[in-house]
Amino acid sequence: MPKVLVIYAHPETAKGSSTHELYKHFINSYIEKNPDDEIIVHNVSEYMPFPLNKIAVSIYNKNLAKTALNADEARFNDSRQQWIDEFVNADKYVFVNPMYNLFLPAEMKSYIDMIMQAHDTFHYDKDGNSVGDLHHKKVIHLQTSGGNYHDSNSNPDSKIQDLADQYLCMMLHLMGVDDYTSVFAEGMDHDPLHAIEILDNAYNNAEKAGKEF
Numbered sequence: 001m002p003k004v005l006v007i008y009a010h011p012e013t014a015k016g017s018s019t020h021e022l023y024k025h026f027i028n029s030y031i032e033k034n035p036d037d038e039i040i041v042h043n044v045s046e047y048m049p050f051p052l053n054k055i056a057v058s059i060y061n062k063n064l065a066k067t068a069l070n071a072d073e074a075r076f077n078d079s080r081q082q083w084i085d086e087f088v089n090a091d092k093y094v095f096v097n098p099m100y101n102l103f104l105p106a107e108m109k110s111y112i113d114m115i116m117q118a119h120d121t122f123h124y125d126k127d128g129n130s131v132g133d134l135h136h137k138k139v140i141h142l143q144t145s146g147g148n149y150h151d152s153n154s155n156p157d158s159k160i161q162d163l164a165d166q167y168l169c170m171m172l173h174l175m176g177v178d179d180y181t182s183v184f185a186e187g188m189d190h191d192p193l194h195a196i197e198i199l200d201n202a203y204n205n206a207e208k209a210g211k212e213f
């Protein structure tokens with residue numbers, strides 16, 4: 001049974017969140033087409049227990065130096081490994097977020113810091129180049145933003161300003177995941193008169209993507 005891992009980053013999931021609506025349109029259509037798949041959801045804005053904090057950096061340095069972890073570090077390491085293994089063992093990834101300050105919400109960045117682990121998601125070859133270890137996986141990125149970054153009428157420079165989607169795509173590529181698509185709901189704050197139309201269009205795209213994912 002394929003495993004779908006949803007990494008969701010929004011502090012609230014109440015009605016009225018366009019991010020939540022975009023996700024619901026996608027996932028409901030996905031489930032209709034794939035009723036037997038296992039779907040695991042983490043809202044990392046609510047719970048992300050393994051940030052790149054003092055203990056995580058100490059583990060990183062001790063692993064490099066090949067020295068033993070203390071008891072607290074070993075506990076943190078073992079619990080975090082379960083989340084990393086969950087990521088490695090999933091078949092499909094769904095990343096869901098609003099754009100915050102041209103980037104991903106901080107907790108989603110924190111999640112990526114956690115899964116970017118040599119020997120789990122990538123390794124270094126004999127020349128020191130990083131090589132992705134996750135193969136035959138798919139990812140979809142569902143993102144909302146107040147401004148326009150991807151529509152054909154917007155300034156060509158706008159696309160470069162969406163650091164969130166570019167970063168996510170690059171990090172997954174480094175881990176070997178190249179089957180990457182995005183669905184954007186964007187421009188609702190920039191053009192509030194057309195917000196309903198913009199969102200309806202994005203929700204249709206999300207439903208279509210859900211059938212094809």
Ligand SMILES: Cc1cc2nc3c(=O)[nH]c(=O)nc-3n(C[C@H](O)[C@H](O)[C@H](O)COP(=O)(O)O)c2cc1C
Nearest residue numbers: 016017018019020098099100101102144145146147
């Ligand atoms: C703190 C904060 C920062 C934001 N930064 C950006 C931004 O850099 N670019 C942008 O287009 N929209 C930005 N927005 C707008 C949100 O991305 C947009 O309103 C999104 O649709 C919110 O989704 P929601 O309805 O699920 O809350 C920001 C919103 C907040 C709250």
